[in-house]
Amino acid sequence: MSQAGPSRARETEERKFIFSTADACDFFQISRETLSTWQKKGAPKCARGKWDIKAVMEWRYAGRHAESPETRKLKAEADLKEAKAAQEKIKLGVTKDEFVPADAVRAELTRLFANLKKSLLAIGHNCASDLASLDPEAAEIAKNGVDKRIQDALTELSEGRLYRGRAKKKTKK
Known part of the structure; x- marks a missing residue:
C-alpha cells in the first residue's frame, strides 16, 4: 500500500469522533447552554459548531478527579450543612437530657474511684484481722504482701499502665 492509505485511515479515525453541537448535545443528553458552560470551563472544541466527543469525554x-472551584464550594457547603445539623442534634440531645455534663461524670468517677481505693486498701487489714488469731506473724506478713500488691496496682493504674500482678517466685531454702 502507498503512504496515502495509512494516513487516510488515521484521518478517518480522527474524524469519526467529531460531532456537531446538536449531535454532541444529543450524545451527552444535555442542553446547548450546558455544552456552552462546559466550553467556558475548559471543554475542548474543534471548531465553531464542532466537538471532538472523545476529547470532551476525557475532559x-x-x-471528576480535578474538581472545579464550583464543585468544591458545593461540597464544602454540603459538609457545613451536615456539621450544623449534627451540632443541632447534639444541642437537642442536651436539652432533652440525653447527655450528662462532663463535670458530673468526672465528679461521680472521682467519688467511685476514691471509694474503690479505700476498699482495696482495707483488704490487707481485713486479712490480717482474720489470720491474727491463728498466727500473728503470718497475719502481718500477709497484710504487708496484700498492701504492697494493692499499692503497686493503684500506682500503675494511676500512671496509665496496665497492672500485671506478678507473683513473687518462691525460692527454695
Whole structure:
C-alpha cells in the first residue's frame, strides 16, 4: 500500500469522533447552554459548531478527579450543612437530657474511684484481722504482701499502665 492509505485511515479515525453541537448535545443528553458552560470551563472544541466527543469525554472524566472551584464550594457547603445539623442534634440531645455534663461524670468517677481505693486498701487489714488469731506473724506478713500488691496496682493504674500482678517466685531454702 502507498503512504496515502495509512494516513487516510488515521484521518478517518480522527474524524469519526467529531460531532456537531446538536449531535454532541444529543450524545451527552444535555442542553446547548450546558455544552456552552462546559466550553467556558475548559471543554475542548474543534471548531465553531464542532466537538471532538472523545476529547470532551476525557475532559469530563478528568474533571471528576480535578474538581472545579464550583464543585468544591458545593461540597464544602454540603459538609457545613451536615456539621450544623449534627451540632443541632447534639444541642437537642442536651436539652432533652440525653447527655450528662462532663463535670458530673468526672465528679461521680472521682467519688467511685476514691471509694474503690479505700476498699482495696482495707483488704490487707481485713486479712490480717482474720489470720491474727491463728498466727500473728503470718497475719502481718500477709497484710504487708496484700498492701504492697494493692499499692503497686493503684500506682500503675494511676500512671496509665496496665497492672500485671506478678507473683513473687518462691525460692527454695
